[in-house]
Amino acid sequence: MATYNGERYLPEQVATILAQLGPTDELVVVDDASSDGTVAYLEGLGDPRIRVHRNIANLGHVQSFAKVIGLARGSYILMADQDDLWIEGRLAAMRDALARGTALVSTNSEFMDGEGHPIPALHADLDDADSGRHAANIARIFTGRAFYDGCAMGLRAELRSLILPIPSYVESHDLWIAMAANAAGSNMHLARRTLRRRVHGKNASVVSRPLGQKLWSRAIFLLSLLHIGQRLLTRRPHLGR
Numbered sequence: 001m002a003t004y005n006g007e008r009y010l011p012e013q014v015a016t017i018l019a020q021l022g023p024t025d026e027l028v029v030v031d032d033a034s035s036d037g038t039v040a041y042l043e044g045l046g047d048p049r050i051r052v053h054r055n056i057a058n059l060g061h062v063q064s065f066a067k068v069i070g071l072a073r074g075s076y077i078l079m080a081d082q083d084d085l086w087i088e089g090r091l092a093a094m095r096d097a098l099a100r101g102t103a104l105v106s107t108n109s110e111f112m113d114g115e116g117h118p119i120p121a122l123h124a125d126l127d128d129a130d131s132g133r134h135a136a137n138i139a140r141i142f143t144g145r146a147f148y149d150g151c152a153m154g155l156r157a158e159l160r161s162l163i164l165p166i167p168s169y170v171e172s173h174d175l176w177i178a179m180a181a182n183a184a185g186s187n188m189h190l191a192r193r194t195l196r197r198r199v200h201g202k203n204a205s206v207v208s209r210p211l212g213q214k215l216w217s218r219a220i221f222l223l224s225l226l227h228i229g230q231r232l233l234t235r236r237p238h239l240g241r
Contacts, residue, residue, distance in 0.1 A: 086194070097188055104188065
């Protein structure tokens with residue numbers, strides 16, 4: 001989990017996560033130089049499964065997630081935002097999917113407003129039938145029609161050899177990871193909704209952007225794909241299919 005000034009919603013989210021973790025699991029948090037009580041709350045819980053690392057300076061959400069993925073010690077890594085709620089059974093469903101050998105599993109979400117009331121979905125669901133359509137999934141990322149949300153993802157630790165470090169030009173860690181897994185041919189869509197995603201004015205991932213920035217993002221996607229292709233040739237990560 002990456003946090004930044006998240007103390008308003010954090011207690012609810014952390015409770016839903018800890019309820020699903022086993023005694024040998026961990027909740028790794030990278031706090032991006034919060035100025036509120038986020039870190040004090042986490043440390044005050046006194047739960048030995050929680051490891052908190054605080055950025056001295058603000059790195060932004062992309063590099064904070066890159067850092068936390070690198071710090072995780074488990075074989076399976078589930079990403080989480082600070083303001084959502086995990087639905088019961090999320091961890092077990094994603095763990096079982098990853099145990100089949102795929103490098104990345106992406107699920108779907110329910111949506112709610114800042115007060116926790118259900119709202120219409122912001123985008124279409126991922127279809128499990130598209131899991132193996134890797135080239136088509138990458139094409140949909142380019143056209144903005146592949147809705148991979150980092151908070152709904154889980155990955156095998158082996159995928160880190162391909163995705164880390166995340167280049168500084170990358171705007172979206174979730175799309176970078178999804179593109180890498182599809183390029184490597186090791187991707188699964190789990191149609192199940194495994195979390196309730198909170199939508200409010202401060203969400204970094206739901207802010208609408210002007211056309212010029214959207215076009216610039218397409219150029220970044222192309223550069224990302226070239227970068228990932230180079231890594232696949234030179235690193236040859238061992239990933240499940």
